[in-house]
Amino acid sequence: xxxxxxxxxxxxxxxxxxxxxxxxxxxxxxxxxxxxxxxxxxxxxxxxxxxxxxxxxxxxxxxxxxxxxxxxxxxxxxxxxxxxxxxxxxxxxxxxxxxxxxxxxxxxxxxxxxxxxxxxxxxxxxxxxxxxxxxxxxxxxxxxxxxxxxxxxxxxxxxxxxxxxxxxxxxxxxxxxxxxxxxxxxxxxxxxxxxxxxxxxxxxxxxxxxxxxxxxxx
Amino acid sequence: xxxxxxxxxxxxxxxxxxxxxxxxxxxxxxxxxxxxxxxxxxxxxxxxxxxxxxxxxxxxxxxxxxxxxxxxxxxxxxxxxxxxxxxxxxxxxxxxxxxxxxxxxxxxxxxxxxxxxxxxxxxxxxxxxxxxxxxxxxxxxxxxxxxxxxxxxxxxxxxxxxxxxxxxxxxxxxxxxxxxxxxxxxxxxxxxxxxxxxxxxxxxxxxxxxxxxxxxxxxxxxxxxxxxxxxxxxxxxxxxxxxxxxxxxxxxxxxxxxxxxxxxxxxxxxxxxxxxxxxxxxxxxxxxxxxxxxxxxxxxxxxxxxxxxxxxxxxxxxxxxxxxxxxxxxxxxxxxxxxxxxxxxxxxxxxxxxxxxxxxxxxxxxxxxxx
Numbered sequence: 208x209x210x211x212x213x214x215x216x217x218x219x220x221x222x223x224x225x226x227x228x229x230x231x232x233x234x235x236x237x238x239x240x241x242x243x244x245x246x247x248x249x250x251x252x253x254x255x256x257x258x259x260x261x262x263x264x265x266x267x268x269x270x271x272x273x274x275x276x277x278x279x280x281x282x283x284x285x286x287x288x289x290x291x292x293x294x295x296x297x298x299x300x301x302x303x304x305x306x307x308x309x310x311x312x313x314x315x316x317x318x319x320x321x322x323x324x325x326x327x328x329x330x331x332x333x334x335x336x337x338x339x340x341x342x343x344x345x346x347x348x349x350x351x352x353x354x355x356x357x358x359x360x361x362x363x364x365x366x367x368x369x370x371x372x373x374x375x376x377x378x379x380x381x382x383x384x385x386x387x388x389x390x391x392x393x394x395x396x397x398x399x400x401x402x403x404x405x406x407x408x409x410x411x412x413x414x415x416x417x418x419x420x421x422x423x424x425x
Numbered sequence: 426x427x428x429x430x431x432x433x434x435x436x437x438x439x440x441x442x443x444x445x446x447x448x449x450x451x452x453x454x455x456x457x458x459x460x461x462x463x464x465x466x467x468x469x470x471x472x473x474x475x476x477x478x479x480x481x482x483x484x485x486x487x488x489x490x491x492x493x494x495x496x497x498x499x500x501x502x503x504x505x506x507x508x509x510x511x512x513x514x515x516x517x518x519x520x521x522x523x524x525x526x527x528x529x530x531x532x533x534x535x536x537x538x539x540x541x542x543x544x545x546x547x548x549x550x551x552x553x554x555x556x557x558x559x560x561x562x563x564x565x566x567x568x569x570x571x572x573x574x575x576x577x578x579x580x581x582x583x584x585x586x587x588x589x590x591x592x593x594x595x596x597x598x599x600x601x602x603x604x605x606x607x608x609x610x611x612x613x614x615x616x617x618x619x620x621x622x623x624x625x626x627x628x629x630x631x632x633x634x635x636x637x638x639x640x641x642x643x644x645x646x647x648x649x650x651x652x653x654x655x656x657x658x659x660x661x662x663x664x665x666x667x668x669x670x671x672x673x674x675x676x677x678x679x680x681x682x683x684x685x686x687x688x689x690x691x692x693x694x695x696x697x698x699x700x701x702x703x704x705x706x707x708x709x710x711x712x713x714x715x716x717x718x719x720x721x722x723x724x725x726x727x728x729x730x731x732x733x734x735x736x737x738x739x740x741x742x743x744x745x746x747x748x749x750x751x752x753x754x755x756x757x758x759x760x761x762x763x764x765x766x767x768x769x770x771x772x773x774x775x776x777x778x779x780x781x782x783x784x785x786x787x788x789x790x791x792x793x794x795x796x
Binding site for chain 1: 464514606653654655659663664667668674675676677678679680681683689696698702704705707731735736739740741747748749751760761763764765768770771772776778779781782785786
């Protein structure tokens with residue numbers, strides 16, 4: 208027999224950056240798709256539709272970048288569930304075993320989801336990949352943005368990218384990575400839902416309130 | 426090439442440029458107009474025009490040699506058709522062109538002797554213009570002039586020059602000869618001749634007014650203008666086409682050409698939707714224009730092809746789409762179609778997983794019902 212215990216898992220910065228990221232990605236994807244495949248929407252040359260769409264995209268880009276950097280910072284000062292160690296389970300034999308455990312559950316080989324408090328090991332490793340994609344988006348996005356003012360701060364920080372990849376290559380990477388992140392979002396919502404049902408730990412509500420129901424031996 | 430500057434230019438370097446222009450029937454007024462145009466091209470304040478004129482009056486004519494390798498001669502053509510100044514002014518009077526394959530009278534070993542003489546007598550003082558890419562593969566055998574490879578000769582000539590000007594996209598970045606699969610191993614001058622001062626003036630063709638402005642800058646200030654990270658002068662390549670485009674208001678408004686010849690096209694809307702590479706391309710085409718400032722591609726209703734950017738043939742294609750093809754996928758697959766495919770496949774996989782999971786009632790954490 209086990210007892211349920213409510214444990215504070217996701218601290219405020221973790222939840223805040225999670226939702227800021229989510230909202231940013233939605234706004235950035237919608238505005239980005241319009242920027243990438245613009246069609247005529249204006250009735251007059253005095254309109255400023257694309258101007259505003261780009262303004263929202265760039266502003267949201269700054270917010271998203273700040274959120275991503277804040278979350279990375281928090282992975283060094285936050286609690287153990289927010290720690291960077293959660294995202295590199297594959298460096299230890301135990302972590303690899305736990306990743307495989309989750310993987311087996313996903314493949315319907317095992318019937319019991321692994322007992323975890325924070326992220327499961329497979330999710331942690333996935334989020335490392337997702338954060339690398341975030342950083343790729345921030346880098347390619349700011350590099351493209353910075354081109355409006357060569358020699359400016361943004362272009363000085365990111366202009367080197369064009370010496371490595373062609374301008375069009377940067378755009379293609381920015382575009383395809385958006386689709387990878389959309390695919391991730393689909394998987395993420397599904398997996399959270401699945402684990403909410405199967406773990407019965409309230410993982411969905413935990414990202415709103417911060418508490419998870421943990422089974423402890425008692 | 427005529428008797429005026431044939432053989433070697435240092436012999437008649439004493440005559441001032443205005444004197445030479447006068448001899449050729451170019452009025453003082455036209456000369457000052459040219460000075461004003463060059464001042465504007467260099468983005469200098471108008472008050473610099475008299476200084477430009479004075480400097481050009483006093484300057485000693487530098488010797489220039491024009492090397493042509495893997496090219497279509499389009500840059501020579503562009504120069505011969507330059508509006509400011511006329512051909513005679515720039516080629517014969519401002520510069521002493523001692524070697525230029527396309528236009529010199531001398532041929533064969535006599536021509537090569539001219540070049541050797543410049544290398545010896547003007548060492549460290551002459552300017553070199555290179556047009557065309559330089560092949561590196563198999564020791565550079567795919568382009569030879571006078572029995573020597575372009576690579577060998579360019580290293581010798583550029584190595585002894587005060588500065589090298591790579592004109593056109595081929596000389597700057599390899600251009601079309603360097604496009605995949607690049608059978609001859611073509612590269613731009615900077616890669617072929619490392620360690621020398623190279624100014625890149627890409628464009629297909631080069632905008633000759635920009636070359637004139639560069640030479641004027643060199644003559645007036647005695648040094649090269651400020652360059653960007655890939656060797657392009659900022660006065661001509663410091664801003665994107667998109668940021669100075671005459672159709673920019675339509676871009677910001679949200680008015681695009683969506684089909685060739687549609688209403689938007691007839692109204693001069695933005696060509697972004699049709700794959701215009703103005704947002705990817707650093708060049709002063711919108712302000713400098715071509716053919717005596719008559720027009721330029723976007724001005725005449727066609728999107729920018731990005732011709733002055735590195736690897737333009739490989740990366741700016743397809744010219745009528747915004748994004749390149751995704752490597753490994755079919756020609757008609759755009760990034761968005763692949764992206765939608767990835768998203769739909771993800772939804773399908775996890776949707777199916779959800780159906781299976783829903784039917785498996787006993788796979789939850791242990792003893793939860795009692796809790």
